[in-house]
Amino acid sequence: MTPKERAEQAARTMWGNDQASPWVGMQVEAVDEGQAVLTLTVEKHHTNGHGICHGGVIYMLADSAFAFACNSRNQSTVAQHNSITYIAPGQLGDRLTATATEVSLTGRSGIYDVTVVNQTNTVVAVFRGCSRAVRGHVFEE
Template identity: 55%
Template sequence: MKPISEMTPQEIAQGSADAMWATDRASQRLGMKIEHIAPGQATLSMTVTEAMTNGHENAHGGYIFTLADSAFAFACNTYNAVTVGQQASINYVAPGRLGDVLTATAREASRSGRSGVYDVNITNQDGQQVAHFRGLSRAVKGTYLPE
């Protein structure tokens, strides 16, 4: 691996995502897939399984939130600085259904110092919006890639 000082922002983003993914058991076990990583951005997808449905036979909101939270986490950790969520909220706008492929697209709205704001749109395979998530992040001590 080349020194971080010689890496492009995209290489740093991808390296940080690879390091996080290696130990992200929750996202892996829920069948999430990383579709895209770039500085301040991440797109993850997940298929709604029977185990993820609620009493209305829709995708349980907690699983939709988890997908959005994972996309948020990967987006805000693309700068080789360990970053955690400090607050998040979600608005559900349409139900997810059994078999839907949900995609969470996270984009950085702002980043200053150790704090960031990220918006995540969750859509189904038809491009219909299912939910909107906003997360606030905070960088803490640590890095993913060696200096």
């Protein structure tokens, strides 16, 4: 199995068990070893009292992209610490894209950067996720 095939199988398995990401309206667009791209269209139920995309929805999109990237090697991996900086508001109707990229992987600890942009490539948020590998695998090889 190639690294890309492993990442794709891990993503299919995780997506099949993930109740939250599909429920909120996310889609997995691409995965590879240490990388993932997820999208979400901002709908009315994603907006807050200011009429813009709720920060928690943007965080959730970034966190899900992070999860697919850090589990791409079929090693069960969880978040250890994450942070996000909001740059611009997500607007109703925006198509948000979260692109996660592995920055470092040493032993059981990884660092991933996620950039969330809208359909005009305006940066909405930047997220840094720190992962920790735990026992087990996403799927049986």
